[in-house]
Amino acid sequence: MKNVITKTLVASAISAAMLAGAAQASVTVVSWGGGYTASQQKAYVDTYSSGEINMISYNGGLGEVRAQVESGNVVWDIVDVLPSQARTGCDEGLFEELDRSIFLPAPDGTPMDEDLMVDVPNDCVVPQIWWSYVPFHKADTFSGEQPSTIQDFFDVEKFPGKRGVHTWANAIVEMALYADGVAIPDIYDVLSTQDGQDRAFAKLDTIKDHVVFWSAGAKPLDLVNSGEVSMSLAYNGRIGGAVLNDGADYVTVWDGQVLEEEWLVLMTGAPNRAAALHFLVHASSSQAQADQAKWINYGPMRPSALPIMEAGEPWFNTGVNIMEHMPNTDEHMKGGILANPDWWADNGQAVNDRYAAWMAQ
Amino acid sequence: MSDTSLIDSKGQLLTNDGVPLKESLRKSLRRTKIRSFLLLLTPLLFLLIMFVGPIGSLLSRSIDDININTVLPQTFAQYELWEDKSILPSEEMFAAVINDIRITHKLENSEGKNIGKNLLGKAGTRMTYEYSGWRSLLLKTVKSATSVNTRSKEEIKPYKWEAPYKEQMIKRDKRWGKLEFWQSLGAMKDPYTMGYYLNAVDLRYDANKNVIQKADHLKIYKTIWMRTLKVSLMVTIFCLILAYPVSYLLATLPMRISNLLMICVLMPFWTSLLVRIVAWMIMLQQNGVVNDTMLTVLPCIYEGPINLPFFGETNIDLCFSEEDRIPMMYNFTGTIIVMTQVLLPFMILPIYSVMRGIPPSYMKAAKNLGATPTRAFIRVYMPQSVPGVGAGCILVFIVAIGYYITPELVGGKDGLMIGNFVAREMQQTLNWGLAAAMGAILLAAVLILYWAYDRLIGIDNLKMG
Structure with missing residues (x-):
């Protein structure tokens, strides 16, 4: 216990010192927009009293980040990035490696880096959320038997209608292999071989003529709503947002969901470095992570946030229980595939080229 | 005087x-x-x-391979000495890799800040473009090769790994024993490379830097280039077909009415591109306005078995029913339709302004001399409108060939163009060399087109107004 107090004291002392040095200019945080940015605004920014935070949106990717760092004209401070980008960006020195001791430990004293659902990939990253690619449909789409597994997504005879799928290869190739009978722990070993990739694409061929492709996160909801497709893959938070906020009648099939990490990083040469660091400490605390789940059903990256949420149920802002909508509960993780960002950093280009060629056929 | x-x-x-x-x-x-x-x-x-400046500097990236050559100079020197590339290289080459890693890892910039680690990170990204897996293999090896024996009492602590390296490296990661990794170094060994250009047209270097075809399932860009060309040509032709009569009307009707019509042309031109695209989505999607209307309006002529001579009893379906809904959005058709509408003003405006300048007396004279209206139009009016048509076609084609946002939103599976792939390489995969190469090819295509136009019709004849 004494350890915790010391650590907290040290952390707050450092934070206070940094705050003193922080400029008055507002910190620019770049994120994905939509309900996700709104949840970050509510959970992190609105609860933050030590400075001004300005949330803006981008389309993902490291193109803009690299351009800013290489030209020496950095205007962003903090960026919300996907797992493979968190790795390449840190390798290339686009993001700053952070002193891990400044971050707040969990309520039980576990340091942040040990209070994560994955091994921390490098010293650049600050934990955000878990999100997942997951299939969903309208509750009244199918009469009789309802889709319940990932096989059903690939079975257009049993469950007729088109399928909404995104225009890049991540997640869908893992799902294809899982639906084809590969055990979850073996998926990336199988995918690493030529035969395994052939097998995944052969499975994709079975729904090729029934696929409607989307690239913007809001699109799958449109597709399902208008009846253009009967089932679609989507980001789980988009589905949850429609269900929890707008009362939409969507059913999520959690089996075969592919979970992805999401991290915050500090730009190398960030113009408001000190203030940005102070905000990162705030935004990565267990409490702030739990707070975000009040506004969106993405899972906190720090397990220590879960007990806070469970104890506070109904935790969601509209007064409903949130745990059953989270992607990373034990129940939903049974058929859950943890995406392997290192594998994707190695093989992403080749597999995505092949996927693009497959789409264009 | x-x-x-x-x-x-x-x-x-x-x-x-x-x-x-x-x-x-x-x-x-x-x-x-x-x-x-x-x-x-x-x-x-x-x-x-x-x-x-910026375009030049970006284009220079399409041949630039300097970074990787400053990181692994000894390795590439050893590569030149590696004779039989069907057996694993010798210990010297393995040692060269470790040496290069150790030297680079300690590199500092003029302010004494370590830059070596980031150089190695960039090298890993670069090498993965050549062969999948390089990134993690290199970074893993960096970790092992640079870890020092902290318990040593010497001032400069010795590395944990010592020569010979070959066995150790293969033991540590069996990928070091795979020929493909070593052979892929061949494509990177020179500070300037045509590799990105080859990649952009589905070719690649083999271990001896001979140009060969990519594996079939990775061939993607030829299709995309052909499609880009096809879309641009089709959009140009459709725009011309639609724009010519409209421009003729605009130019010949009385001012009062033609001004009104002009506003109809310009209104969409001033409307946000995104608004127009979304409007088309609502109209054309599978459950959109057009399909819904056809479903309710088109009569059901006949559905069921019919006794045909020669064929016997056949089922025919002359109904437009649910499953007949036409896919017009998120595919090639959608891209063509939306791009034609979006680019139409670029065709109408130059043709119109040239047509305005054609004196009506010429047509009258032709008719006076006995030409039929059709003949007068074809022989007298049309040749005079050619400069406007040329300008419109070039304008539309050049804008279309690099189009990005419309195909991105409505292209779906088979309507994506090369611009979308340039964006993907710039933003997602960070392969700026490849993006620059594709951009350079696009630029060259436009310049060649311009040159060809100059040769065939003459650029002096181009009239924008």
């Missing part, structure tokens, strides 16, 4: 001040030249700084 005073001894004309006229003229000409050049200087500098 006598005449002689204006001519000097050599017979040159002199001005009033006694300076030779030639000299004086040259001076004043030079002054005008300098003045006009000074006036031009601002736009010229603007062009250089804002346009030529």
